Amino acid sequence: MTAVELPGAVRERVRSAERVVVFSGAGVSRESGLDTFRGAGGLWERMRPEELATPEAFRADPEKVWQWYAWRYQRVAEASPNPAHQAIARLEAVFPFIIVVTQNVDSLHRRVGSRNLLELHGSLARAFCNRCGRSRDMGEAIAESPGAPPICTCGGKFRPGVVWFGESLPEETFEQACEAAASCELFLSAGTSATVYPAAGLIELAHRAGACLIEINPEPTPFSGLMDLRLAAPAGEALPALADAMERCRWPTT
Numbered sequence: 078m079t080a081v082e083l084p085g086a087v088r089e090r091v092r093s094a095e096r097v098v099v100f101s102g103a104g105v106s107r108e109s110g111l112d113t114f115r116g117a118g119g120l121w122e123r124m125r126p127e128e129l130a131t132p133e134a135f136r137a138d139p140e141k142v143w144q145w146y147a148w149r150y151q152r153v154a155e156a157s158p159n160p161a162h163q164a165i166a167r168l169e170a171v172f173p174f175i176i177v178v179t180q181n182v183d184s185l186h187r188r189v190g191s192r193n194l195l196e197l198h199g200s201l202a203r204a205f206c207n208r209c210g211r212s213r214d215m216g217e218a219i220a221e222s223p224g225a226p227p228i229c230t231c232g233g234k235f236r237p238g239v240v241w242f243g244e245s246l247p248e249e250t251f252e253q254a255c256e257a258a259a260s261c262e263l264f265l266s267a268g269t270s271a272t273v274y275p276a277a278g279l280i281e282l283a284h285r286a287g288a289c290l291i292e293i294n295p296e297p298t299p300f301s302g303l304m305d306l307r308l309a310a311p312a313g314e315a316l317p318a319l320a321d322a323m324e325r326c327r328w329p330t331t
């Protein structure tokens with residue numbers, strides 16, 4: 078994708094927007110070499126979520142779940158942010174208030190310098206004890222015990238610091254995300270299948286608030302019909318082109 082031409086109505090909304098939300102999903106990290114869960118070639122094509130990313134799975138087979146997360150941790154440690162993460166971080170200079178709400182657990186937005194960041198599904202960077210809640214560095218926990226969850230001093234087991242299917246999102250983080258979505262003028266949904274709730278409900282909140290909605294995803298989602306603009310291209314190509322178009326729109330003399 079070489080350039081993005083913003084349609085007139087979208088251009089007006091971009092020009093006047095004060096509050097912006099970028100809602101990101103696994104597709105944004107696809108070009109960093111990290112698999113998505115859904116979509117072509119996603120992790121779930123090869124593995125069943127109920128076997129790995131649930132509290133029940135951890136109780137039934139903690140070694141298997143721990144080893145899967147140790148493998149994912151290693152993949153993330155070897156990955157680098159891609160042009161999509163960089164473009165999102167660049168937008169911080171373009172709008173007065175921008176917040177990145179991510180479903181990703183890979184810390185790539187943080188590593189590229191996005192400062193106003195809400196990690197809705199936690200982070201692979203931390204582990205915590207399933208009994209006393211003590212938190213520690215995930216890399217150290219894996220180095221100490223690569224094949225099975227390390228045991229805490231209280232006797233509990235350390236688990237990855239991510240939100241599993243069937244668990245609640247961190248309350249305060251989700252409230253902040255809802256407030257941001259319900260009060261923004263521009264909402265970018267990038268690389269998410271928009272099927273995992275309650276996170277996907279943020280798109281509905283922004284729509285009800287009258288925000289201008291832009292979707293970046295090669296495949297359609299259940300919300301594609303609501304979008305004011307849809308870029309059906311990989312995030313690593315579409316987001317830099319979109320950020321360029323937004324800069325031209327906000328800073329017409331540059």
Ligand code: NAD
Nearest residue numbers: 102103104113114115116181182183268269270296311312
């Ligand atoms: P998802 O796997 O459900 O959907 C990924 C979406 O990305 C699909 O709609 C697909 O069409 C799109 N996509 C694929 N390649 C793309 C690209 N190059 N550019 C733009 N879009 C692309 O992901 P989700 O909606 O984030 O699902 C949520 C769950 O997945 C979360 O719980 C999250 O924690 C977890 N997850 C996170 C990571 C990560 O941190 N990198 C990786 C896999 C899954």
